[in-house]
Amino acid sequence: MAFEIPNPYRGNYKLLIIIPLLLVLCSLFIIFLNPQTQIKKGVDFKGGTLITMQANQSVDTQALTAALTKKGFAVSSAKSLQNPKGYEIEVEIERDENLTRAEELKTSFFAQVDEVSRLEADASVPNASSDAISAYAAAKAGIDETSNGIFAIANLPQNAGSVNGTNALKAKVNAAYRGITDENAARLADALSGVVTYESASFNEVSSSLSEKFLEKATSTVLYSTVLVCIVVFLIFKTFVPSAAVLIGAGADVIIALGAMGLFGIPLTLASFAALLMLVGFSLDTDVLLTMRVIKRKEGDARGRAYEAMKTGLTMSMALMLSFICLFILASLTHINTYYEISAVAIAGLVGDVFATWFLNAVILLRHVEKGGHTGESEKGVVSSLFSS
Amino acid sequence: MISKNELLGGMRSRDVLAVFAFTLIACAMMQLNKPLGVPIYIISLLLIAIASSFLHKDNLRVAALLAIVLLSAFSIWSNGVKFGIDFSGGVRIPILLEQPVDSVTMEEMVSTIKTRAASFGLTEVKVRPIGDSEIYVELPQSSPQLIKDVEDILSQQGAYQGVVDGKVAITGSEIYSGSIYRVPAQYLQGADWGVSFTVTQAGANNFAQVALGKANYPLYMFLDRPQNAIIVINESELMAGAKKQLTPVSRAKALELVASAMALEGDNITVYVEEDIADNFTLVPKNNKTKAFVTSGSPIAPKLAAAGFDVYERSGEEMTPSYVVQPASPTSDAVTTWKAVGLLSAPRLVASVTEGIPNFGYTINGPAQGDSAIARANDALKKERDLQSLLKGGALPVQITIGSKTIVPAPLGEEFLRLSLIGIAFALAVVSLMVAIRYRNLKIVAPMMFISFAEILIMMAVIGSFTIDLAAMAGILAAIGVSVDAQIIVTDELLKKEEESKKRIDKAFTIITTSVMVAVVAMLPLLLLSGLVEIIGFATSTVLGSLLGLFISRPAYGAIAERIFE
Numbered sequence: 001m002a003f004e005i006p007n008p009y010r011g012n013y014k015l016l017i018i019i020p021l022l023l024v025l026c027s028l029f030i031i032f033l034n035p036q037t038q039i040k041k042g043v044d045f046k047g048g049t050l051i052t053m054q055a056n057q058s059v060d061t062q063a064l065t066a067a068l069t070k071k072g073f074a075v076s077s078a079k080s081l082q083n084p085k086g087y088e089i090e091v092e093i094e095r096d097e098n099l100t101r102a103e104e105l106k107t108s109f110f111a112q113v114d115e116v117s118r119l120e121a122d123a124s125v126p127n128a129s130s131d132a133i134s135a136y137a138a139a140k141a142g143i144d145e146t147s148n149g150i151f152a153i154a155n156l157p158q159n160a161g162s163v164n165g166t167n168a169l170k171a172k173v174n175a176a177y178r179g180i181t182d183e184n185a186a187r188l189a190d191a192l193s194g195v196v197t198y199e200s201a202s203f204n205e206v207s208s209s210l211s212e213k214f215l216e217k218a219t220s221t222v223l224y225s226t227v228l229v230c231i232v233v234f235l236i237f238k239t240f241v242p243s244a245a246v247l248i249g250a251g252a253d254v255i256i257a258l259g260a261m262g263l264f265g266i267p268l269t270l271a272s273f274a275a276l277l278m279l280v281g282f283s284l285d286t287d288v289l290l291t292m293r294v295i296k297r298k299e300g301d302a303r304g305r306a307y308e309a310m311k312t313g314l315t316m317s318m319a320l321m322l323s324f325i326c327l328f329i330l331a332s333l334t335h336i337n338t339y340y341e342i343s344a345v346a347i348a349g350l351v352g353d354v355f356a357t358w359f360l361n362a363v364i365l366l367r368h369v370e371k372g373g374h375t376g377e378s379e380k381g382v383v384s385s386l387f388s389s
Numbered sequence: 390m391i392s393k394n395e396l397l398g399g400m401r402s403r404d405v406l407a408v409f410a411f412t413l414i415a416c417a418m419m420q421l422n423k424p425l426g427v428p429i430y431i432i433s434l435l436l437i438a439i440a441s442s443f444l445h446k447d448n449l450r451v452a453a454l455l456a457i458v459l460l461s462a463f464s465i466w467s468n469g470v471k472f473g474i475d476f477s478g479g480v481r482i483p484i485l486l487e488q489p490v491d492s493v494t495m496e497e498m499v500s501t502i503k504t505r506a507a508s509f510g511l512t513e514v515k516v517r518p519i520g521d522s523e524i525y526v527e528l529p530q531s532s533p534q535l536i537k538d539v540e541d542i543l544s545q546q547g548a549y550q551g552v553v554d555g556k557v558a559i560t561g562s563e564i565y566s567g568s569i570y571r572v573p574a575q576y577l578q579g580a581d582w583g584v585s586f587t588v589t590q591a592g593a594n595n596f597a598q599v600a601l602g603k604a605n606y607p608l609y610m611f612l613d614r615p616q617n618a619i620i621v622i623n624e625s626e627l628m629a630g631a632k633k634q635l636t637p638v639s640r641a642k643a644l645e646l647v648a649s650a651m652a653l654e655g656d657n658i659t660v661y662v663e664e665d666i667a668d669n670f671t672l673v674p675k676n677n678k679t680k681a682f683v684t685s686g687s688p689i690a691p692k693l694a695a696a697g698f699d700v701y702e703r704s705g706e707e708m709t710p711s712y713v714v715q716p717a718s719p720t721s722d723a724v725t726t727w728k729a730v731g732l733l734s735a736p737r738l739v740a741s742v743t744e745g746i747p748n749f750g751y752t753i754n755g756p757a758q759g760d761s762a763i764a765r766a767n768d769a770l771k772k773e774r775d776l777q778s779l780l781k782g783g784a785l786p787v788q789i790t791i792g793s794k795t796i797v798p799a800p801l802g803e804e805f806l807r808l809s810l811i812g813i814a815f816a817l818a819v820v821s822l823m824v825a826i827r828y829r830n831l832k833i834v835a836p837m838m839f840i841s842f843a844e845i846l847i848m849m850a851v852i853g854s855f856t857i858d859l860a861a862m863a864g865i866l867a868a869i870g871v872s873v874d875a876q877i878i879v880t881d882e883l884l885k886k887e888e889e890s891k892k893r894i895d896k897a898f899t900i901i902t903t904s905v906m907v908a909v910v911a912m913l914p915l916l917l918l919s920g921l922v923e924i925i926g927f928a929t930s931t932v933l934g935s936l937l938g939l940f941i942s943r944p945a946y947g948a949i950a951e952r953i954f955e
Contacts, residue, residue, distance in 0.1 A: 236906075
């Protein structure tokens, strides 16, 4: 064996639990109590515009920030990084309030307009009833107000009431909304081109409704995943303490990873979110290995089996970590955010997993076994026997 | 140890030969039928995997792994690997639908966007549905103008125009868009489908005037009919639709029909036949904005461009008009569709709307085609939806939001790809080194590394059959670690010499199966339910990596390792 680690479970192993508990507490402090290190939401979840420009030379980010601020944009971050084809300039600006408002108004307008148009049709035919006419008038007044809201933002006269018919109003609202977005884009391009000479620019624009949608979907995904994982774990181990220990281990690992995200400023984006979900799988990987070996085997004593599992588990974590370190190196060469976020979260989580599995899950499990809770049951779980040879 | 005899024996066994024979046949089929290459590859892969999982034979497992590696390598060569715009360069504009739609509506939306993009001259636009609530619009190259064009297409509606005998009878702005609805079955009066709508006072008057005395004439319905344009069609396109008619349509009749369909007071689209003008090319554009529609790749296109036309190349399908001809009523003979110029439908006017009396409500109805009742019902539904969309100026059936645009310059994308592939190779090397240090035994390390490499190759081929984007690439790299992990479990279990090896392998597999299940279950909601396409590639490669390992490579490694340790 190339490296031999002493068996930490000989002696008073219960004290080991202090390390993961401290890590979890620190992480919770970092995430929830310290405002400086709270997890930053990326544009995906916060809304806003992430502008990525490819340029030949580096850019004074302060001057860039100043130029954008002067044009009325709220800059959340500005970076100038070297990449294989020159420099990558990355600016994140907050979602413009006017744009958000205009977008809401436009959505509300289009949600109503078909109904109003139908009422208009009823009211316009010869011999239309006075009810139909007044119903249309009331409905038209409603969308006129919405339209005037958009016209106001577009600096146009608020004359929706004098526009005859919904078809014409629809065209005007479309034009006004387009005007707002065009003006915003032109102002942005103007501010940027004053400071940066870029070869190409990518605008990752996430509207507030889109970021809300992402957040909603991410939340429901986490819920489904959690429920499914809990069910599967309980089905496999069938007893409470080992199942709970496995889930506590995975939970602690995710919290530690979140703490690292806060500490190192890794933003929560769709990519880092996916990495967190993957982490649940990785974390449970070692937890399952440990629990299987300790509970469902007979050779030696429980502490010895836990120690043997740890040796295998650490080799596994090492192999995984090395792959993600490669991805991390790749990310620092290319500045591809997706790579950076996935690898950073995975590395942090894998480090956390070492403590969460071998010092937390293992301790709970050994206590449970040594108190005579559970040992030496049949090897196969319900579902897993389907696949084994 | 594996002895030479055992190897030869294994190779000679019937199952193994069958697997390799099957692989060869699959490869040949992929090569012979390129359009179906991807489905053939995927199905063959699944069949081999299933066969090896159900027949518990060690030599078959190793053979199946080798066969799948061969098959995947061949697929990479034959079908190629598709990379997303992150690696190939270009622009991606995701379109988010306000609510999930069924597959029929999705198909309709994709085709509406394509049609409208084509009317803007954007023929290189790729439009593909992603799940049930998102559509990707991708452009191979990026220019601000192109992006703006696409956004225009998506945010603005097109112009609907109805033409009767060369005069505009109705336009989209005269139709109350909210009044367009599908006629309920009980009011269809014998027709299979119907769409009804109400027009404005001005619209009613104009229609009454234009349609006066034109009973049985076709109402040519256009979406974004090009202005100031000519169209150059070739002989086979002109006659392709004519041959499908029960009554033969002569060339002269076909020419007469297309000419009358393209007639519009003051803005005729003149139709030329390529073969007629090829030898003696004398066309001159009216002005420098005159458009010329022509089959893409036609030899006449450069001549038109040289003459000063603004040339729009269209696919053969779009350039082919279809006809309806009824000997009993020659006035109703018409061109029913001609997508190149936005002609999408041509219903016949019934006598009651041609008497000169302003009419506010109209219904367009017709028969449905299909062999079964279900097919006819679906056809009717499709026709109604198409017509509704047309009358609304190509409006999409559900509200959309334009998602976040991604723009990648091509050289940068290529560099990203190169570095990513180096990264994968590097990761393989580093992980091998670690395993080598840990076990100090080439007999263990070599098969482990071969299997990890095989898995990467298979994943590249499978995911590359669809699209490898950044997230998928990250997932493939991560799979190296995952793949080695499971093999570490098997190896460590086998290194303990307490029980017979079969039992130990079983134990290792119980652990692996359990962890694969848990890992897959954790990712499944992201893959299947979330609709978060930006990272679905990652979920796909993670899940695929786990499953490949469980069903194909781990069993093979187990079979090899068991012999190594004997």
